[in-house]
Amino acid sequence: MLKTLLSHLREFKRVSILTPIFVVLEVVMEVLIPLMMAAIIDNGVEKGNMDYVYRTGLLMVLMAMLSLFFGACAGRLAAKASSGFARNLRRGMFANIQRFAFSNLDKYSTAGLVTRMTTDVTNVQNAFQMILRMCTRAPTMLLCALIMAFSINARLSLIFVAAIIFLGFCLVLITKNSHPVFLRVFRKYDALNASVQENVGAIRVVKSYVREDHEISKFEKACQNVYRLFVRAERVLVLNAPVMQLTVYGCILLLCWLGAKMIVVGDLTTGQLMSLFSYVMNILISLMMISMVFVMITMARASADRIAQVLTEEPDLENPENPVTTVKDGSIQFSHVTLRYSAGGKPVLRDVDLTVEPGETLGIIGGTGSSKSSLVQLIPRLYDVSEGSVAVGGVDVRRYDLQTLRNEVAMVLQKNVLFSGTIRENLQWGKKDATQEELEHACRLAQAHDFVTALPQGYDTYIEQGGTNVSGGQKQRLCLARAILKNPKIMILDDSTSAVDTRTDKLIRDAMAQELPGTTKIIIAQRISSVQDCDHILLLDAGSVCAYGTHEQLLNTSPIYKEIYLSQQKGGDEE
Structure with a gap:
């Protein structure tokens, strides 16, 4: 997962490397300042050497200015790197989604993909920026402050080592228990976005049926699910603050008690104790930063998993080696075609045999759920057959370059x-x-x-x-x-004139027959009047070919077709 995400840094690798370098330089300047302060107290103030105080003070001001400069550079570069990283992740996901076959898209909800490209990417962006700065600053500060503290007094510095071990153990436990909850949180985010998307898209239907209260109730339920899981995760994460406070105040108390004793016996100077107090604050602030990063990374890890899932999803349909790049004509052959949407699933098409000549017009009718749309979606290879084959222009569609094939099928x-x-x-x-x-x-x-x-x-x-x-x-x-x-060489009209009147429907069909004589036309319709002039008519029932022939042939040979025709004729006469 990490390798997949980091591969999208691309042109922002340089600034991602420079950011930690500037952070380290900023920390080095900050760590040296307490050392200079101890020197001023011990060698300048206590000895009355004001010349030394002025010189060392100017050096401290210079270090503070450099620290400010390095920090500003680090902040600017981190913002650029994290924003660019987020942009590349969104681009990568969107580009990969464009390559998905219908079967790939069936695995994700629209709302889920939107959440991944917005909320999840934002979480990863924020975490990445914190990693570049805090994950560099905190360990560097921790290490430098520990080194300086040990150089002043090794015995007192063992307090910090114990604090680090204790806090690290607590953070691991907190992260381990909160990560699974955040995974569930983002799945509930998908449901929440789906509720909003569905409501806004169908707002006219909602209002016409006066179902606003129902939609509000459904939305509130989705909100409540997100709220409940977030509260559950925060119950674990909230332990971070008291654990941190306990560690901070424990270190300060021990340092005061033991440091005072050592000053009395002469093992420690006042300046050194003041420096240790500065370093203890540096160390504890570093530990607090690390704990904040842990919280952010815990949330971002769940988002990163979801992003990587989309980035690594391989399209189920790919171009073959040495693909065919020319479609000869609009002829179509279905040879013993069976289609299942999932391995081992129930067939939606069963043993379909069918031949359509170039320029011919084929009408397809059948009841709801008879797989009319599934049949024609095999022609531009939106799905692959489970058994058998589909050929266009005498070539199996699986041998074509996908773009070439789909450019010739409208x-x-x-x-x-x-x-x-x-x-x-x-x-x-x-x-x-x-x-x-x-x-x-x-x-x-x-x-x-x-x-x-x-x-x-x-x-x-x-x-x-x-x-x-x-x-x-x-x-x-x-x-x-x-x-x-x-x-195109093949035109597929999937119930595409259902919203126009019968006169306009006929005008469209007549115009297409005259103006596109060489184009193979497939018309899926509910009205027999829309297909009765076709060269052949295919009647589907439950994914199988029920009847095939001209309008007159089917009236004489297919009781189902005749029944549909008579019922529609009767309805038209009554109207």
Whole structure:
């Protein structure tokens, strides 16, 4: 885990190395000041040598100025290193998420990924900055102060050694008991973010059903879970403060008692005792810093584990060696295809055999849960088959370069997605350099041009996040126009005209048939009227092929298809 995270330091390695160097220099200056102070008392004040006091005093001022300079440099470099490290971690996670297959994404919730890229990275950033400064400063100060203390009086310095051993033992126990709780805390953070995300995304539904009280109750429950676990973790961490205080005051009392006795018998001077008091404070402050770092690292360790999990997640789908980089045509062959979403799981597709010729239009219908979407997601290799094979252009999709294959397959998904930006920017996802004429032509085919031009700013109208300022039918038509701009060899429409009326649906199908004759088109629909003019129709039931043929053939050979057709015809007549 540590190796994975540190590999993302990259261009910030130099400042990460320089920071501890400046911290060490700052500490050295600070440690020398009490020594100079002891010399002033013993050799200057007690002997009445004011010349020595002035010279040594100026030296102490110089050391203080250098300490300030080194500390400022260390702070600036630590901030730069930790912020850059956090930036690289976010970049690394986001880049790796873009490589994930659908099966990888199924392992994480959206809210969980957001938490990892925000809260978890911030925790690691803060801990890293503390490590660069405090984890260098505290041990260095501790070591230097101990050396100086032992050089003054070894017997009294053993008090500090005992304090370090006692405090270290207590910190290990505290960390060991609090780390598992923090792991659970961040999992509850995921649930909390999921609750917020779901509520905000579906706020119109919440308000229309007057379910605000239910959502507030659900959110409060998620908050309570986070609160309860944090309190549990803090009950352990809170022991850090009293243990620290006990160690500090114990050392001071012992030093006063034993130091006074040694001054009386002449084994210690007043200046040396004053220096020891300065060093004891340096040592104890260092121990307090270490305890604070332990608390921060305990929290950050749980976050670091979660970040490393995303960074090291290997995509389930990768390019093969020597991939095929050209798709010959839009022909599709399913050969005894079985699909399971997890090893040993229940098959969602069973022994599917199917051939679609280039330029042909295939209609797919079936009940909810019949795996229509799962079938077409195998074509651009969003999932890999568990058994059998899927070929496009006569080549197994597993042999293609993924980018090449997906560039030749346009999907208008069941859940239409528009991104925040102008209509023009959304359409240009299909073709980056599309001209105004190409945009208008694609929108005319998708029956979207008229409503776009009716908007005050036309193609430069801003689309809110999720397309909330356009209707469901308008959103579907814009997504369809975006897919048409790709000019793909295969076009997949996954129930993508369900929100438009039957007349507009027919106009779209007729336009595509005339303008894209060489493109293989797959239309998934609930209405038989949307697929009855297709070259062939596939009827799926529970992941298996139930019937296949033309509209007329299925009316004569498939009782299920005929029943659906008659029920829809009857409903249309009544309407």
